[in-house]
Amino acid sequence: MTMTQQSTFKPGKGIGQPVGVAVLGMGTVGTEVVRLMDEYAEEFAARIGGPLELKGIAVSDLEKQRPGVPAELLTDDAMSLVEREDVDIVVEVIGGIDYPRRIVLAALNAGKSVVTANKALVAAHADELAEAADAAQVDLYFEAAVAAAIPVVGMLRRSLAGDQVQRISGIVNGTTNYILDAMTSTGATYDDALAEATRLGYAEADPTADVEGHDAASKAAILASLGFHTRVKFDDVHTEGITKVTADDIEAARKAGYTIKLLAICEKVTNDKGEESVNARVHPTLIPSEHPLASVKESYNAIYVDSEAAGSLMFYGNGAGGAPTASAVLGDLVGAARNKVHGGRAPGDNTYANLPIAEFGEVTSRYHIDMSVADRAGVLAELATKFADSDVSLRTLRQEEEERHSRARLVIVTHSAKESKLAQIVDELSQLDYVHEINSVIRLDG
Ligand code: NDP
Numbered sequence: 001m002t003m004t005q006q007s008t009f010k011p012g013k014g015i016g017q018p019v020g021v022a023v024l025g026m027g028t029v030g031t032e033v034v035r036l037m038d039e040y041a042e043e044f045a046a047r048i049g050g051p052l053e054l055k056g057i058a059v060s061d062l063e064k065q066r067p068g069v070p071a072e073l074l075t076d077d078a079m080s081l082v083e084r085e086d087v088d089i090v091v092e093v094i095g096g097i098d099y100p101r102r103i104v105l106a107a108l109n110a111g112k113s114v115v116t117a118n119k120a121l122v123a124a125h126a127d128e129l130a131e132a133a134d135a136a137q138v139d140l141y142f143e144a145a146v147a148a149a150i151p152v153v154g155m156l157r158r159s160l161a162g163d164q165v166q167r168i169s170g171i172v173n174g175t176t177n178y179i180l181d182a183m184t185s186t187g188a189t190y191d192d193a194l195a196e197a198t199r200l201g202y203a204e205a206d207p208t209a210d211v212e213g214h215d216a217a218s219k220a221a222i223l224a225s226l227g228f229h230t231r232v233k234f235d236d237v238h239t240e241g242i243t244k245v246t247a248d249d250i251e252a253a254r255k256a257g258y259t260i261k262l263l264a265i266c267e268k269v270t271n272d273k274g275e276e277s278v279n280a281r282v283h284p285t286l287i288p289s290e291h292p293l294a295s296v297k298e299s300y301n302a303i304y305v306d307s308e309a310a311g312s313l314m315f316y317g318n319g320a321g322g323a324p325t326a327s328a329v330l331g332d333l334v335g336a337a338r339n340k341v342h343g344g345r346a347p348g349d350n351t352y353a354n355l356p357i358a359e360f361g362e363v364t365s366r367y368h369i370d371m372s373v374a375d376r377a378g379v380l381a382e383l384a385t386k387f388a389d390s391d392v393s394l395r396t397l398r399q400e401e402e403e404r405h406s407r408a409r410l411v412i413v414t415h416s417a418k419e420s421k422l423a424q425i426v427d428e429l430s431q432l433d434y435v436h437e438i439n440s441v442i443r444l445d446g
């Protein structure tokens with residue numbers, strides 16, 4: 001066990017002193033941050049103990065129309081803005097990794113506190129950013145980076161700091177939930193649903209990050225790091241997106257009483273010797289249609305946290321969009337500004353537990369396997385033997401007639417089995433002459 005905490009005291013500017021703010025990015029999120037900062041300026045001053053003063057806004061295109069925004073506040077030189085003497089706090093809502101990393105590090109090194117909504121940046125460079133914040137004794141806040149308006153980061157950092165978190169699971173990407181929900185409830189096509197999620201401001205600048213599961217993987221890395229006091233990075237997360245989920249899979253799931261959701265699952269894994277490790281994964285998952293996660297619609301997110309003393313907690317709310325994300329950004333901004341006025345800083349991440357990352361093959365799940373097989377005597381018995389030989393125990397097996405003559409559709413649900421065993425059996429099944437097609441293999445949860 002390693003101790004990584006440093007002293008957190010830093011004297012404040014004093015009550016009534018203004019706090020200078022630079023906002024980097026004025027897209028979906030930045031526009032709402034600036035609007036709400038202006039609309040609730042008096043409330044924020046009262047809550048903080050001094051007024052927030054907007055010193056500048058960095059954008060990429062100075063020619064773009066931005067009604068109501070004073071032109072003199074705009075700049076396309078974010079680096080100069082964050083280094084200005086009169087800026088105390090930098091709000092980064094640009095997105096991407098390399099460019100904001102340089103700017104955020106420069107801001108921290110110059111003694112500015114940073115509030116960011118950028119999960120990709122935090123999941124890739126948390127150690128480096130945390131070290132810079134510690135060295136400069138400033139705050140680094142990122143509540144909006146996970147599940148937008150839902151305060152899960154603060155909940156893990158503060159509210160559950162006295163408990164032992166065992167598992168964090170749920171829906172953490174609004175775009176993919178919007179797409180899967182539209183395909184399930186209205187029969188919308190994947191392309192139409194993605195276009196609508198993009199129009200509504202839920203999707204990332206490159207929506208590949210959403211549909212391939214990368215955005216959810218960044219969030220899973222952040223949640224696992226906070227929950228298990230262990231640094232988990234984007235690359236440590238096993239990630240599968242929703243691009244292979246078909247309308248047929250959704251319909252088959254519905255008929256069997258399940259709903260398909262993209263879940264992020266972070267858990268502590270204990271091996272036969274009692275040694276603990278951490279696993280974080282993102283993949284399409286079947287959940288029973290009566291499970292609360294199944295009723296999470298549109299771009300809403302929902303997260304379960306299982307911890308030793310508190311038991312099971314569920315958090316639900318807006319997981320994407322300008323105003324909900326701005327709510328979380330502004331909550332962090334008020335927190336960072338209070339520290340600038342009154343002194344001190346919030347404790348940073350503490351990765352003292354330093355648990356190893358589990359091998360994905362050692363992780364266990366239940367599986368729903370849908371395949372087309374030859375409709376002849378003996379096939380079921382042979383398949384059951386194959387599963388038994390691979391140490392994968394069957395929970396249910398359902399057979400349906402297929403339209404094509406001499407074929408049957410088999411839907412198997414397994415008991416909990418290791419990923420390595422599942423991979424092995426799927427490989428073996430695909431080589432059998434009486435298995436015509438493996439239509440889908442989807443994990444089950446809930
Ligand atoms: P947008 O693409 O809508 O906005 C990005 C902004 O950054 C634009 O204003 C753009 O300028 C500006 N920008 C781009 N490059 C530069 C640059 N080099 N220098 C200065 N400014 C630049 O993104 P979002 O607002 O949707 O997202 C911002 C961040 O918030 C991302 O990290 C995202 O992951 C995160 N987030 C987003 C949520 C959402 O629902 N949208 C929810 C939670 C987090 P210009 O206006 O000139 O094009």
Ligand code: HSE
Pocket residue numbers: 145146147148172173174175176202203204210215319320321
């Ligand atoms: N693109 C992200 C989503 C934004 O759809 O969830 C919120 O982080």
